[in-house]
Amino acid sequence: MIGENYSAALNGQQFVTKERWEAMKQNKERFLKNESENPCDFPYMNQAVAESWIRSRRLGVNPFEPLIGKYVDSEELEMVLYKNKLLIDITQNLFNSFKKLADSSGYSLYLFDKDGVSLLYSGVLYQNKDSGWLAGKPGIIRNESTVGTCAHVLSMRYKCPIQIIGPEQYCVAFKNMIGSSAPILDAQGEVIATLVLNQELINPTFDSNYQKLCIHTLGLIMAMAEAIQVQIELEKKNQYVSSVNNDLRIAYDTLEATLDCIDEGIVNVNQTGQIIRMNRQGLRIFNLEPNRIANKNIRDFLDENSNLMKFVSNGEKTSVEEIICINHDEQPYFIDIHPVLNQDTCQLTGAILRFNHVKKINAMVNRRSGAMASYNFADIIGASKAMKKAIDLGNRFAGLQETILLSGESGTGKEMFAQAIHNKCCPQGPFIAVNCSALPRDLIESELFGYEGASFTGADRNGRPGKIELANGGTLFLDEIGDMPLELQPVLLRVIDNKQVMRIGGRNYKKVNFKIIAATNKDFEKVIEEGLFREDLFFRLSVLTIKLPSLQERENDVEILRNYFIEKYCKKIGRQVPQVNAAAKEKILSYSWPGNVRQLENAMIYAINVSQDNTITLECLPDTILKEKSGELDRKSANERENALLTMESWEKAGIQIALMRANNNIPLAADLLEISKATLYRKIKDYNMKL
Known part of the structure; x- marks a missing residue:
């Protein structure tokens, strides 16, 4: 019903007539004198106005109070003005354009926030004779609890434009005013502010021209509110776009900095292998300058037998080990492949490749698996001559490249000696220990030499490096070497001589560089006589021999x-x-x-x-x-x-x-x-x- 009433007002069906004006004056007097009267039953009464009168009385608003409204304190006003800065700046431009018209016609124009606090004023300042109060000062609170019924109060309450005449307004200070108000809404349709245009009528004529002027005034305030509303949305969109662009720039710069901090090579390629971009570590790996990647293809750096681009073209998320060739220098890399899809079409556009040198991966695997040596020669307890001699030989042999054979009964500390030798000669490298007697006979070959993917049933798809490969740059400790299967001994001999290893099912040899320490508690002369151990391998392993004494031989x-x-x-x-x-x-x-x-x-x-x-x-x-x-x-x-x-x-x-x-x-x-x-x-x- 309220909506219908105000629709009628906007259509010009409720004019500012003398009859209406006089009737409303009588209604006001009748309401103020008799609290039992219900204004909703009065003639010419708008139901929204009548209900507002009732609320105003309940709120304790004094309709005869000369000082209309109250002020917020200075700190709160500062916060309110700061919060509504965009609204004020946009409205100020319209108010400046309206100022000449307001000054010449006697109009006054207000901007209130959603709580009824005045933010801006333009036009004639009306001064109350009794209080000296000036209407145009920012910070005055005009809501239903302070001034009762008025145009902008109802406009905010019902979220629609409204025009009410002097007698309809609750306080007598506004008895000669016609108020026209329109709300300013946000994108969700909530009120953020209201505009109010007041016209003072000293001797109203109520002719048709004046009635049209009132209607035009309402139309003007509606147009201004709409213009402010549109301008605010445009400004917010511009700010949003600017913010998004700024956020994108920050995100891009952050991503660049993050990628450059990663010690792995990150390379983005399309479906054909064309390099789109790479991080700083990627540039180092491929020995490229940032301005030289435009015409480079990842295929240029791959071995002819590489399967990398097959996985990229098929959109497979997997990991492969590949040989990367840069300026005739071949280096093994472990590459993670992550397909890149178009978010809209889900079509494959390329891949992100993550490069890690195999040496780095092996070092990580060794650390995680506990392939580290913790003992030094200082940790070996003993004061006997036999033990001192063994320690002295260990210190001297540690700096040599030849293989070392540790012999002694079980429990004499052969692995402890091996770790001490390792920490003396290559403490930064891995210490890989293999117990040749503990491994199943059918697994020892794959454990030592590794295998390529799909080399046999149950093999890892991506293959796996063997202990010899993992020992690269460190020490390979072969414990209980006398129990190594006879058929593997010539392969081990070849690895020791050539420092190259080929995985099971592999096509290429991999270069390895490590120190070999072997240990045994067996009588090798007897084992060799029985044909269980190759004599040439024994001679190769026992270039430098250290006999660890039993506890009975260690005196005190x-x-x-x-x-x-x-x-x-x-x-x-x-x-x-x-x-x-x-x-x-x-x-x-x-x-x-x-x-x-x-x-x-x-x-x-x-x-x-x-x-x-x-x-x-x-x-x-x-x-x-x-x-x-x-x-x-x-x-x-x-x-x-x-x-x-x-x-x-x-x-x-x-x-x-x-x-x-x-x-x-x-x-x-x-x-x-x-x-x-x-x-x-x-x-x-x-x-x-x-x-x-």
């Missing part, structure tokens, strides 16, 4: 190592270092230690966990040590005796003994510590013939 090192292992383990578990009584010391020194240093360390760990009252006694030592008496044990090989020591049964029995000791022979508590059932614990105690 047993005592030194005993104390070292006890202190090391106690520090690890945060326990006070226990004393070793005389009987235990004597047994430790007299024992033959067939498992060498490894067996001694394990025995000390066991003794610490079994000991009570912070003392290691004879009874704390493992049963294997306690049972040894002169002439009572067969002289088994060191390997056999070490294996007997390290059986699962012996460790399980030791674990049960420790749990029972900590639980004071409380079976349920000991079972909880071992995370097994009580029935299982009883059965194992019986199986091991243990006494409670």
Whole structure:
């Protein structure tokens, strides 16, 4: 109904007539004198105006107050003006054009924000005789709670243009004013401000010309509001475009800087391989200047057997290893291929190629897989002449290129020696250890030499480098070399001689440069006589030989190592270092230690966990040590005796003994510590013939 009323007003069906003016004056007097009257029932009353009168009264607006409205404080006004700067700047231009007309005709023009705070004024300043109040000062608050019913209040409320006459306005200060107002809306149709044009009528004539003038005034304020609204949208669009362009420039510059920070070559190519752009690292890889990539094609740098462009043309997201040739220098690179599609058509437009040198990838793989050497010669404990001699030889041989063979019984520290030699000669390179006896016979070839993609069933699609390839720039440690299959020995010999390796299923040799250290606990003369090891490979591996002494050959090192292992383990578990009584010391020194240093360390760990009252006694030592008496044990090989020591049964029995000791022979508590059932614990105690 409200919309229909204002549509009628805009169509000129409600004129500013004398009858309407006089009727509204009477309606106003009637309403102000009698609070029980409902203005909605008055003649000539617009329902929106009547409802606003009622709200104004409820809000406590004094219609006779000479000081109309109130001001915001200076800080708040500053914020309001700053927030509406664009609106004010655009409106000011229109107000400047309107100023001459306003000055000559007696009109006044206002701009209010959505809260009714005056932002701008143009025209005649009306002064209230009683208060001296000037209407044109910015910051005055004119909303329904301060001035009651007026044109811009209703215009904001109903989001439409409106014109009301003096008596319709709630406050008597506006009794001779005709107010024409139009809202300024944002893109979502919400009010952001209103324009108000006031006309003062001292002696209204109410003739047809004046009625037309009023209608034209409403049309003028509507046109101005529309012009401001359009101009604001244009300015915002221009600002948006400018902001987007600026954001795009910032994004582009940021992307450029980011790509240049990446230590991988990033190359963008189209479907034919034409290079579109590349980052700084890419320019370094291909030895190009930024202005020289326009006519370059990635095919110019690829091997004739390359499959790279096949994957690019097919839009495949994959990784390949390729040889890149720059100025006759061939270098292996690992290349990630990421297809680029048109976002609108989803058609393939090219690819992003990411280049990583194989040497860098191998180094990363080695670090992730723990292929690093942690021991130095300073970490090798021992004061015996035999050990000092071995350490001296290791230091001297480390700087030489020849292969080194470490021989000695199991547990003498061959891998520790190998790591120390590596850290002496090439600490920055990888340390790749291969246990030739631990690898399955059918896998050792692929583990050592690697393979190309699809070389055999189950092979990785992209192939995989072997241990020899991964050792490039570092050390290849071949432990238990005497157990290497006979059929692979000539291939290894060729690699050692030529420093080249070919993967299984490969077509090209790859250059490798590494130091070889081999280790064995076997009698090579016997192995060679039995035809299990090639004599020429043995001679090639044993150019420099270091014999690591057994623990029995190391004089007083047993005592030194005993104390070292006890202190090391106690520090690890945060326990006070226990004393070793005389009987235990004597047994430790007299024992033959067939498992060498490894067996001694394990025995000390066991003794610490079994000991009570912070003392290691004879009874704390493992049963294997306690049972040894002169002439009572067969002289088994060191390997056999070490294996007997390290059986699962012996460790399980030791674990049960420790749990029972900590639980004071409380079976349920000991079972909880071992995370097994009580029935299982009883059965194992019986199986091991243990006494409670």
